[in-house]
Amino acid sequence: MRVFKDFNDLKGAIGTEVGVSDWMEITQNRINKFAEATGDEQWIHIDVERAARESPGGKTIAHGLLSLSLIPTIIRGDHRAESREKHAELRRQQSSLSHSGPRRAP
Numbered sequence: 001m002r003v004f005k006d007f008n009d010l011k012g013a014i015g016t017e018v019g020v021s022d023w024m025e026i027t028q029n030r031i032n033k034f035a036e037a038t039g040d041e042q043w044i045h046i047d048v049e050r051a052a053r054e055s056p057g058g059k060t061i062a063h064g065l066l067s068l069s070l071i072p073t074i075i076r077g078d079h080r081a082e083s084r085e086k087h088a089e090l091r092r093q094q095s096s097l098s099h100s101g102p103r104r105a106p
């Protein structure tokens with residue numbers, strides 16, 4: 001597990017491998033629950049029989065947003081900050097970086 005001392009330490013890791021998570025099985029049941037929760041019930045995700053006949057890989061495909069939604073679970077085991085307070089600060093700063101584009105005033 002990689003430990004980051006502060007935000008600058010984290011920023012210094014941009015472009016490098018931070019860690020490798022354990023494998024995570026994405027089951028059809030998980031895909032179906034995600035489809036139900038999001039309303040994205042396209043056949044390519046949930047219709048196993050049709051996907052076997054018509055999809056290029058012969059099976060259903062997990063939603064891209066399902067993969068993205070698993071990032072917190074994946075990184076939880078990969079890295080951490082030195083202390084709880086620094087971890088909270090890293091999360092706050094990560095969030096501000098990801099939203100650093102133009103914003104409209106409310």
